[in-house]
Amino acid sequence: MTRPAFGGNLMATIKCPEHRPQMSTVRPGVMPKATPDFNRKGEIVPFQPKFDASKFVVKLVKTVKAQKTAVDIADAKILVSGGRGVGCKEGFDMLQGLASVLGGEVSSSRAMVDAGVMPHDRQVGQTGKTVRPAVYFALGISGAIQHLAGMEESETIIAVNKDKFAPIFSVADLGIVCDLNKVVPLLTERLKKELAK
Ligand SMILES: Cc1cc2nc3c(=O)[nH]c(=O)nc-3n(C[C@H](O)[C@H](O)[C@H](O)COP(=O)(O)OP(=O)(O)OC[C@H]3O[C@@H](n4cnc5c(N)ncnc54)[C@H](O)[C@@H]3O)c2cc1C
Numbered sequence: 001m002t003r004p005a006f007g008g009n010l011m012a013t014i015k016c017p018e019h020r021p022q023m024s025t026v027r028p029g030v031m032p033k034a035t036p037d038f039n040r041k042g043e044i045v046p047f048q049p050k051f052d053a054s055k056f057v058v059k060l061v062k063t064v065k066a067q068k069t070a071v072d073i074a075d076a077k078i079l080v081s082g083g084r085g086v087g088c089k090e091g092f093d094m095l096q097g098l099a100s101v102l103g104g105e106v107s108s109s110r111a112m113v114d115a116g117v118m119p120h121d122r123q124v125g126q127t128g129k130t131v132r133p134a135v136y137f138a139l140g141i142s143g144a145i146q147h148l149a150g151m152e153e154s155e156t157i158i159a160v161n162k163d164k165f166a167p168i169f170s171v172a173d174l175g176i177v178c179d180l181n182k183v184v185p186l187l188t189e190r191l192k193k194e195l196a197k
Pocket residue numbers: 007008082083084085086108109110111112123124125126127128129139140141142143144145146147150160161162163166178179180181
């Protein structure tokens with residue numbers, strides 16, 4: 001198995017030659033969904049686990065469902081993602097304007113989640129969600145390895161950053177070296193006009 005180690009700075013290969021069976025998990029969105037093949041048949045083996053409830057040290061007190069307010073970013077076809085370069089809540093309102101014109105969703109780097117500007121369910125990356133939309137806008141995001149881990153499989157990546165050496169440009173299909181506060185309003189207006197035609 002291959003998994004990130006040391007904060008995602010290297011990929012570790014884990015070998016387990018001794019014990020069987022083995023189990024590993026993958027995060028949602030890491031691989032494209034396979035088309036179901038209904039001709040395949042699996043063998044169903046009924047299994048009755050023997051639990052002794054008196055030995056449980058953990059008790060389920062209550063189940064509270066998280067309130068779903070918007071589309072899961074992992075399902076979005078277009079993501080307008082902002083980083084520290086966006087800076088504040090008002091900056092993300094501007095990104096929401098672009099996302100609304102395109103029928104997309106707003107997501108974020110961890111920097112803005114840690115700053116309390118965006119909720120964790122909008123975070124893309126190693127400790128957030130893995131996404132692969134048709135279009136991923138990376139606005140004011142430097143492109144740290146932990147962020148790239150969650151979005152580099154996107155079909156088309158469009159990056160706006162005022163630093164031409166930002167690592168995000170190494171994975172971008174289209175890069176604009178500019179202040180996002182100039183680019184995003186112009187892009188939003190232009191797309192509004194084009195899509196209204
Ligand atoms: C164990 C671990 C797990 C992590 N998991 C994640 C994760 O899941 N997701 C994640 O995102 N990060 C994660 N990180 C954090 C990651 O290392 C980076 O710190 C983070 O991604 C940086 O966010 P950022 O790109 O928004 O900010 P910065 O790295 O600060 O980049 C901001 C960028 O904005 C540009 N900029 C500034 N102003 C403007 C402007 N006006 N116009 C255009 N560009 C501008 C700057 O040039 C800069 O490139 C993790 C770190 C660790 C150690």
